[in-house]
Amino acid sequence: MRSLLGCALAVLFVGSFVATDARAQSQWPTPPATPTPSEQISGPLTGGTADHTKFEILKQTFATGSDVTQACLSCHTETGRHFMRNIHWTWEYTNPATGQQLGKKHLVNNFCTNARGNEGMCAQCHAGYGWKDEGFDFSDETKIDCLVCHDRTGTYYKTPNSPGSPACSVMFEGKPAMDLSHIAQSVGLPERANCGTCHFNGGGGDNVKHGDLSSALKNPPRTLDVHMGVDGLNFACTACHITNKHLWAGSRYQIEAKDQDGTGLPGQRRDVATCESCHGLAPHQVDSIASFKRNDHASSLACQTCHIPEYARGGVATMTHWDWRTAGKTRNGEGYHEHGYTQGNGEHRYTYKSIKGDFVYAENLVPLYRWFDGQMTYTTIDTKFDVNRQPIAINDFTGHREDGHSRIWPFKAMYTWMPADVGNGTLVYTHLWGEDDSSYWGNYDMGKAIAFGMKKAGLPYSGQYGFVETVSYWPITHMVAPKEDALSCESCHAVGGRLDGLKGLYLPGRDHHPWLDLIGVIAVLGTLAGILGHALIRIVSSFRGQHS
């Protein structure tokens, strides 16, 4: 009997070791995909059914990008119609919940402020050709730019659609000529660098805007991004941002803060780019109490909160503060810029530019954590605000523990002093780019640039401009670290931890009732004192007893 029990125990003991070991080998750390794929993984579309070098129509000399597009459309007959519905083309999005008119066509941001009226420059990132003013024809599919996304040679580039001030246009001179025929024959599924052409450079430079989207993601190690890592899974952006008729899943304007549907049935979910759409609603393998608790945490915490310990990693800094008040300083009548920050990869960043003002850069940043229900409310050009209540939130958000669809999300906060109509209490469209003498970039007269920009858009302007402090919030969702680098419990379950001050939850390790602790500690110390006193009297009285 006894030996039987011993055998059973031994089997249990050894068995648990074997199980742990096997698990350790298969799960930790995240294994690199083998063999290392040479191509980036583009989701279900990976593969391809055509060799573009064999198409006769592509074996010609193309004069313009639009000519290439017409060749593309001669085979991809429906793509133009599909493409013209997506936001890369429309730059427009109406939020169904708030009714707000959003998109680059309308919004004011707190970086370069507004694309509206500055399309000659800003629409370099429009997936089309020639948008420089109100005259652009959004129904002309031959003006779609296929190559910016599908170029696989890395030689394709675009320049501003209008010349702008001579002081600026000099930046775009002297670029090498493109071989459009070669580019057209080399097309393929978009890689990270294609999307990155615009999305890594939002706000006017590498990682300036988002903080979690930088050129470091072109060829990242898996430690920077476990999905995109070239020594790991090597995902292209479209592996998660899956497409359906040239419409992409995953949008900053329509965020699913708490995905309750998970993976769905095979092939079903093409509407979201959430972590849950691949990893499911219980993403941690339940092999311990801790992993059970982690799955439990997914109800309150976005995956990103623990799995993106810091943003602006990988050696490329992001901008955290911008001050337009100091813009416009010149030396000998000319604009200038100053280096002031050397980032992790050794590159220098400007901390002052005459055309933009002062900047602050930072790297490896701990995000801001807030309850977030996925709904952003924007301060648009039509929104009136109280100029005395600064900072003005360019985009504000709601969310609470109790509403059932919020989770705690990480954010980058961007603070900017920027021009506004302080008379009317509105944001302004500033005329930055143009060949005329009112454009700020070249003439450095803010009042004139605002008056021009507002008049051009047909909007009321009090004539009284000033600078207001603004803040914008950027949900952090890229640069997912390998799991061994995820946050540990103590990051939040501690006094002064990352969730310090966040309301709507009881957080053991952080939250204490001061009176309860005081009374408890007094009771314990009081008991010890009582014991000591009692013992002391016993000792003393026992001595007396011996003497008497």
Place this chain on the structure above:
Amino acid sequence: MTIRRVKIFSLFERFWHWSQMALIMVLLFSGFGLHGFHHLIRFETAVTLHTLSALLLLLLWAFGTFWLFTTRSWRHFIPTLSGMWQVFHFYSFGIFKGEHHPYRKAYWRKHNPLQALAYLMLKIVLFPLIWITGLIYLFYFLWRDLPQASDWLTGFAYVHTGAAYAILVFVLVHVYMLTTGHSFKEHLMPMVNGFDDVDLTPEEEAYLLKDEPENIR
């Protein structure tokens, strides 16, 4: 009436006592770690230890409660005032004058009245407070979507913490009490080998000698 050495703590009772002691030590240590009073172990380790030892303790208590009722041992814990004043007076005054403890263990009363009352309160007030709130806490994932769940959790957590302080106080006093007899060891040994001095009636003595000779020395 004769004082004999009688086995008053059965093997199960001693196993219960010592494993309960060990589990409560682990719970206090890991629990106050979770509370942020020390950082000697990682939070994740503390959660794991705390949860596992709590579940083990609940299992032990399930067996213990079963044992108490099937062996009729629960009768040792019925509160009584008889002899309470003498015991209280002893700890307050007599002990300093070198008096002997006024209580003599009886075969069906192995605890003095103060002890019995203290253990009863522990069993029916403090322990339930901590294990009920603990279970509610542990199963938060089942009721987290009820309205104001987070506020309720805060309340349960405070009761749980408060009960933990009270149990720590009990442990301190309980251990100190071991020193109040002839020697620490003499108080400790009954819980190790099971035998202690018990005041037996002639009938009890005769019964034990005849029917349970292994339980009397």
